[in-house]
Amino acid sequence: RVYGLDLAVEVIQGDELLRGKWQGGGVDDACVDFLELSMLRMLNQNIEKLCLGSQIWIEKSVAHLPLVDHRVELFLIYVRSGRMEGTSIDRFSFVLLSPFEELECGHADLPIFGIFLQPFIFEARVPHRVDQQLLAQQLLLEGRGLEVASRGLKYERLFKDEATEEKGERAKMACFIGAMAIADLVKTTLGPKGMDKILQSTGRNRSVTVTNDGATILKSLHIDNPAAKVLVDISKVQDDEVGDGTTSVVVLAGELLREAEKLVSVKIHPMTIISGYRMAAECARNALLQRVMDHKEDPEKFKTDLMKIAMTTLSSKILSQDKEHFATLAVDAVMRLKGSMNLESIQIIKKPGGSLIDSFLDEGFILDKKIGIGQPKRIENAKILVANTAMDTDKVKIYGARVRVDSMAKIAQIEGAEKDKMKEKVQKIVSHGINCFINRQLIYNFPEELFADAGILAIEHADFDGIERLGLVTGGEIASTFDNPESVKLGHCKLIEEIMIGEDKLIHFSGVELGEACTIVLRGASFHVLDEAERSLHDALCVLSQTVADSRVLFGGGWPEMVMAKEVDELARKTPGKKSHAIEAFSRALQAIPTTIADNAGLDSAELISQLRAEHHKEGSTAGIDVITGAVGDMEKLGISEAFKVKQAVLLSATEAAEMILRVDEIITCAPRKREDRM
C-alpha cells in the first residue's frame, strides 16, 4: 500500500544516529531491528495524520526494574508533524515497547501503564507498581516534564476514559489486600480486651462516635475497594440478622482470604481452595452441632444460659464493668417478651448523668414527653386513647377547597365554625370516657385548654415508635376517627405519673395491661458513653432474643473455634488431593480468632493457642482462653457462653464472602459518575 508519503526516520540509538526512510508501511532495515511489529502497526494507523516532512525520532533508554530484576529498554518516540512545523506538535499515542517477552510475567493480560509525556502518550507494560514508579521517576529525571498516571490505556480502548480494568494476579491482589486491610482494621476490637475506635464524621459538625461494634465502625467507613465492600456488607447483614458477631465475621473472612492468598501464591487454583473451604465449613458446622447444648426444657438452666450469653457479649463492650447488672437487665427484658422476637417493645431511653450502674429496667413504659400545662400530673386507673390525628387545625382535606369571603364578619364566622369543629372533635374524644389522650401530632393550645378543662391529660407529639409502643403496651388501638366511642378499644394502665430522671421530667406509665413491654433507662457520664452503651445493650438484646428462638448454646472464649479447627484438621488429614491444603488453611483461619483474642489481651498467643490445642485433643474438653488470668481455662466453670446461631452465621457468611472474593479474577471499575458542577 502506498500512501504517497515519505517520511524521514531518524533513530538515535545511544550516541549513534541512524537515519532511515519511512515508506508507506515499511521502515528501512536499520530501524526494523528494534522497532517492533506492533509499533509499526501503530505508526501505520496514524500515517494518515502524518504529512510530508513529518519527523520521527526514536530514542532508546534503559530502566532497571528491581522487583522482577530486569532491565527494560524504553523507546521514546517523538513525532513532529511537518504540516505544523514549528508551531505545535500533533498528539500521537505510541506504544512504548520493552522486550518484556523475556520477563516471566510477559503475559498478554499484564496491566498497561501509561506515561503521559505532553504532548505524546507513551505506554509501557510494566508488571509491578513499584517498578512503574521507578520508571516514572527515571523519566522525570530525564527532565521531560512527565505527567504520570496509571490508566488502563489499551491499544483498542474498550472502556471510557477513567474506567480501569484489573486482571488476573493484580485483581486478586487488590481483592486480598482490600479485604485484609478491613479485617485488620477491626481486628483490634475483638474480644473482651479489644480496644475501641473513634470515628469522626465528615459532616459539618464533625461529630464523634466511640465504639467497639464492628458493624458500626465499618458502616461509617468510606471504602473504595470493591472487595472491602463485600466485607462491610456481611458485617451489616450479621448485625441485622443476629445482632452480634459483627467483628468476628469480618476477621474470619479476612483470615480465610489471608490463608487463601498463601495458597494462591503456591499455585493452587482458587476453585480448588473454594471447594476445600466448602468442605471445611460443612465439617465445622457439623462439629458445632455435635457439641451444642440445649437447655430449653429446663427453664432454670436456660435462664442461666441466657445470663452467661449476655455477660459474654457485654464483656467485650464498654459495659463490661457492670456486665452482671446489664446482663440481668437484658435477660429480664427479653424474658418479658415471652418468646416474641419483637425487640421494639423494649424501649431504651438515654439520660446523661449518674453512672452506668444507675441504669435500670422499668416494668412500665416511659414516654419522653411533658404533660400539658394545667393538666393532672398523676392519674390512677387511667383510660388512655392513643390517637394519630391532626389537633392543630383540622383542615378540610378535599382538594382545592379554599375560603373566599367578602366581609370580615364572615371570616369571624368561619373561624368560629372551625373552632366549633375542633370543640366538637374534642368533645367526641372526651366522650370516650378517657382521662388520658396521647396524640402523635401536635396539639394546639386551644384543644389543649379544652382537654385541661375536661380534666384530661393530653400529651402531644409522641413519635411514631412511641405511639406504636404505647398501643402495644396499653392494649389500646391507634385511633384517627372518633365517631364510634363504644367500639374503640381504649388502653389501660394503673398509674400515670410524672417522674424525674436526672433533671428531666418524663411520663411514666405503670401497671400496664401487656407485660411484654418495658423500658431500660440508661444513665452515664456522657452522650458517647450512652450511645455506646445503647449499641452494646442492643447487641445483647438481639443475641438473647435470637437465643430464645433457637436455644442452642455453645461455650465461648475461642472454644467453638478450637472445636471446629480440630475437626477440620482431621478432615484435612483424611482428604486426598490439593483440597486438603485448603482445608488445613481453613483450620488455621479458625484458630486466628482465639489468637486475636489473646493478642488483644496482651497475652502470649502462640503459647496459649498451642496449649489450647493440646487441651482440645482430649475428648469433650471445655477449654478456652481465660483472658482475666491469661491462661487456658474451663469455659464451663467460667460461665462463658455464646449462642449457636451467632457462631453459625459467622461461619457461614464469612465462608460465603471469602468464596465470592476468591472467585473474582477481574475487576472492572467504571468511570465515576460525573458530578455536575453547580457553580
Place this chain on the structure above:
Amino acid sequence: MALAFDEFGRPFIIIREQEQKSRLRGLEAQKSNISAGKAVARILRTSLGPKGMDKMLQSPDGDVTITNDGATILEQMDVDNQIAKLMVELSRSQDYEIGDGTTGVVVLAGGLLEQAEKLLERGIHPIRVAEGYETASRIAVEHLERISHKFEFDTTNIEPLVRTCMTTLSSKIVNRCKRTLAEIAVKAVMAVADLERKDVNLDLIKIEGKVGGKLEDTELIYGILVDKDMSHPQMPKRIVDANIAILTCPFEPPKPKTKHKVDIDTVEKFQTLRHQEQKYFDDMVQKCKDVGATLVICQWGFDDEANHLLMHRNLPAVRWVGGVELELIAIATGGRIVPRFQELTPEKLGKAGVVREKSFGTTKDRMLYIEQCANSRAVTIFIRGGNKMMIEETKRSIHDALCVARNLIRNNSIVYGGGSAEISCSVAVESTADRYPGVEQYAIRAFADALDAVPMALAENSGLQPIETLSAVKAQQIKENDPCCGIDCNDVGTNNMREQDVFETLIGKQQQILLATQVVKMILKIDDVISSAEY
C-alpha cells in the same frame, strides 16, 4: 484523513471538520474492529464453565457487583467502543431470547473473529469469509439437530429438567446447593407452565430476595410474597380464607384531574364540606366491607383517618403495593383489579387460603405472604443469602435456570454439554468443508476451528492442557462416533457427558451459533470507521 486535491493543489473538504476526525478504512478498519471484539471475548473467556471465575464490577456510583453471568458483566462494564457495544448487544439478545449461554455466545464470536483475522491477512475478502461462516453455521445447526436427544418428562417426572438446570447452575457461585435451587426452579416453572401450549410465562414467577439466613433457606412459595406490611400496626398479622379486594384507587379524598376550586364562603358550606368528607371515607370503607372483603390491597396510600376506619372495621389493608405485584396478586388470587370503589363486586374479589406477615432478623423487616391462592399459577422464589451481592447473583442464576427449564418445555430436545456439542459440530463442519468449491472452503474450515474456542476455554479454565485435551476428545469422538465426549471440567474421570449428566438445551446452542455468526458477519462488513477526535 486522506486529502483530495484539485488541480491547483487546494484540498477538497469532504467531511465537515475532517481534520479533527479520525478515520479508519479498509483492512485496517476490519482489523481494529476485530481486535476490539476479541478484547471483549477475552474478558469473558475466563468466566466460562464450571470452573470459570467471577468478575467484580464497580458501577459509576460505586456499587459492587460480583457475577459470572456474561450478559450482566457486559452490561455493567460500560464499554465505550462501538464494536464492543455490538458484542454487548449480542450477549443481551441471547439473554432475552434464551436466558442462558450468554458467556458462550461471546466466546464463540471471539473465536470466529480471531479466525477471520487470519483469513483477512491471507487476502480473502471479508464478504467471502462472512458467506463461508453463514454456510458453516447452517451446517452446524443442522448437525446439532441430528445429535440432539428428546428428553421425555411430565409433571410427575421432572428429573430430566432438574438435571439440565443443574448444568446451568454449576458454573455459578450457587453451585453449593445447585440441586435444591434447580428443583425450586423446575417446580416453579412447572407450576406456571402451560404444558399443552408448551409455553411458560416467566412473568408469573416472582423472584424476591432478602439478605440474611443462608442459601439453603431459599424456598419456593406457591403464592405471592410482597415486601410490605399491614398499613396499621395493630391489624391482624394472619388472615385465613382471605377475600382480597385489589384496588388501584387511594383511600384519600378525591382529587379530580381537572383544575377546580371549592370556595367556602359561609359557615354552612364549611360544615357540609366537612360532613361530606367524613362520609366519603366512611363510604369507601363500607363499600369494601359490603362486598365481603377481608383484606384490602391498594396501590396507593391511605389517609390517616381512612387507615383508622379500616382498622376499626376490622378490615386489614396493605398500601403502596407496586403495579407489577398487584397484577401478580390478581392472577394468583383470581381477583380483578378494581379502579374505583363503585365497581367493587363480590365476584371481583380474590381468594387466598392464608395471608400472613413474617418478620426477619433484628430489624423491623416484614414481608407479607399470600399463600394457598385460588389459582396457584403465580409463584414466588424467595432467596436468602449472606450478603447483598450473593442475593443478586443468586437471582441471576435462578433466572438462568428458569429460562432453561422454560426452553425445555417449549422444545424438549437437548444436546450434551461440556463442549461436546461444539466439538461434534466442529468435526462435522470440517468434514463438509472439503465439498465446497471456492474460497468459502477456507472460511468454513475456519469456522470449525472457531467452534473449538469454547471447549478450549473450558479446558483452560479447568486447569487442563487446552490443546492436548481438545485433540484427545476430538479423536475420541471420531473414533467412537459418539457426540457425547466433552471436556471433563470437574475431574470426574470420564469425559462422557451422558454419564456426567451435563445437558444443555438444543435451542440455546443453536441460537448461540446463529447469533454469534450474525454479529461476526456484521463486524466483518464494516470497512470504514469515522469517529470524531476526542481531543
